[in-house]
Amino acid sequence: MTDPQSSLSQHAARARRVDRRAQLRQLRLVEARQRAWREEGILVLAVMALGSVVAWVGAVTGWGLAWVLAPVTALVIYTAALLWRVIYLARALPITSQPRRVWGLPGLIQVRQRRLSRRWSRRQRRLIGLLKRYHHSAMTVPDAMVVLTAEREIEWLNRAAIDMLGLNRSDIGLRLDDLWRTPAFIAWLKQGSDRPALELVAPADETRTLSLRIEPYGSDRYLLIGRDVTALHxxxxxxxxxxxxxxxxxxxxxxxxxxxxxxxxxxxxxxxxxxxxxxxxxxxxxxxxxxxxxxxxxxxxxxxSQPDADWFETIDVARLLEPILNDARLVSGEEGHDIRADLDPTLTLWGVPRELQSAFSNLVFNAVKYTPAGGRVEVRWGRDEQGRAVFSVCDSGIGIEARHIPRLTERFYRIDVGRSRARGGTGLGLAIVKHVALRHGARLEIDSTPGEGSCFRVIFPGP
The missing domain is CATH 1.10.287 (Helix Hairpins)
Structure with a gap:
């Protein structure tokens, strides 16, 4: 176990070293500024002395314009020296280390340039190290990972992808749907960004089952993630x-x-x-x-099991719902629920009649059972604004709290166990509804407000 006192001492020593390095950097910067001003002052004095010599020589020789040309000569010399140093800096900018130091005030630019260059080199080294660590960690992840371009071309893959998906390093640059020709996978790959996870047999090993999902990142890249769910299956x-x-x-x-x-x-x-x-x-x-x-x-x-194609037929849903509604009125009995129906007689559905009857009856009977006497139950079959076929059951019952809604389709999940048993519920009705919906390519949506009622919708695929 680490001694707390020793740990504090180490932190204090590290902090002192950091402060000492910062003080040294500041001291070096001050010294560089002082040296640059000294050198520039020496240059100015030298130029002034040269101008004085020119003026004295002109006075001795009797040249009257010497006093005018002396300061001009000094200014030209100083400007030429300054211009030469700036040109040298401009030529040395792409170079990370200059072998020769520029004297005077332009030397401050050189100092700043060298500091930026060293800082940039350190950042590059840290970035390279970070990229190496990321690459190593991504390669050792147990889940298959494949980076895809917008055209579904393979850009990078890890070792697990080679093992699970049967890919190779030589496949980089090729389209994934050209390498993996499973129809279910190709259809799933063409779906939009809200595609659900896909479970299918691994192409490299038929005894393994994979769960695949795609996550977009960046502007035009996608990450395909595959997980081995064989044990779970x-x-x-x-x-x-x-x-x-x-x-x-x-x-x-x-x-x-x-x-x-x-x-x-x-x-x-x-x-x-x-x-x-x-x-x-x-x-x-x-x-x-x-x-x-x-x-x-x-x-x-x-x-x-998967439904047999011979089980499917065109269903007159309005006619299928009539006996269910009659049974619901019998279940209501003396409680006198107001059961209303809005059914589109022209809208049919391709499905398995026995399964859909079980799902629809569960939703209708649940609404009657959990709605107080005299309450309202509305059953609707028709199209929504997007043209999809929708079966909905809305009631004015006790409602459901939001925290219970995600678990309603679990087996034997009950909000009120005593009330459910008193009403004769088995706790399996909504689980059956969910699986029937999935087998018909539909989904179950639940909206509810405590004290105001609930609405259950089975939304089937669009036309």
Missing amino acids: RLQGVRQDFVANVSHELRTPLTVLAGYVETLLDTDEGQDPQMHRILSNMHQQADRMRRIVEDLLLLSRLET
Whole structure:
């Protein structure tokens, strides 16, 4: 462990050395100024003496213009000496070190020039060292890094890019989309600056999965970053398999249990008030567990499989929503919610009917469940200002705080656990909605204000 007293002493000694160097630099500068003024004074005196000699010689020889030409001669000589020194400095400007010192006042310019030259050399050395350290650190980063030009040409890459992306140093200067011809990657590369991250199999190793993203920097450069997410994908696969297997194993015993409870409710023993209450609670909880298992199985299928092209068809969404709205009015019952619908009967959608029905019904039923009695629920299907198809459900319910919104689509995430259970929620509805939207190229947007209500929108790609 470092001694605090020793550390303070080292800092104090370092500060004294810095002050001493600053004092020496200031002293040298003062000495250079004094020497320059002395030299310039000597030059002036010499020129004046020469002018006096010219005047004396003229007086001795009887030349009347000697007193006029003497100061002119002295001025010309001084100007010529000054001009010669300035020309020498001008010629020496590109040179970092002058072998000969310029005397007089122009020598101050030379001193300043040498100081600037030394300072610039130090800065260059520091910059070169910094660039070397940056290059070394960038080369050792475990993530793949590729610098691209505006034309998607490779300008620089690190060792991880060679390992993960199958590139070589000889590929510098070539277009990346000419080297990596995967259609999904080429389509992703052509997207705008707001492109999401892309996950795909590494071209150099099919057992590895990469997550790619592009960050612009400067005016015309892009940085492609690739991260190995193979371990994360394996963990997700294990989790999904576990959930799917457990859900399958739970389905049969839950069905048997619910069947026996229903049978007991129909017997004479089930008519006893106390026994009827116990069996009713058992049947209610078994039914809730059955719904959770069904939602888990559906969510597992959405996450682990890709929709078959044969499942897609042209959907009359207005007609699909009619039974959902009727069921929502039945769920509302005595609470008397004002359920309104604004549906465009001419707007159809290309998708999987069963998945979209599940997503739309989850949003509508959630709005009814979490809106107080007599509240308003508005269901809309139509195009927005940009021509995109949008399904929205807005309510006048309790609203959601902003800190909860980013986590609403997580599994089993509930804002109010007691209220959710009382309403019969499984905590999986919005997760199902999110995955259905992703499988149809759409996205889920949530706007909410506490005390004023919420609005859930599923925005599908434009025409």
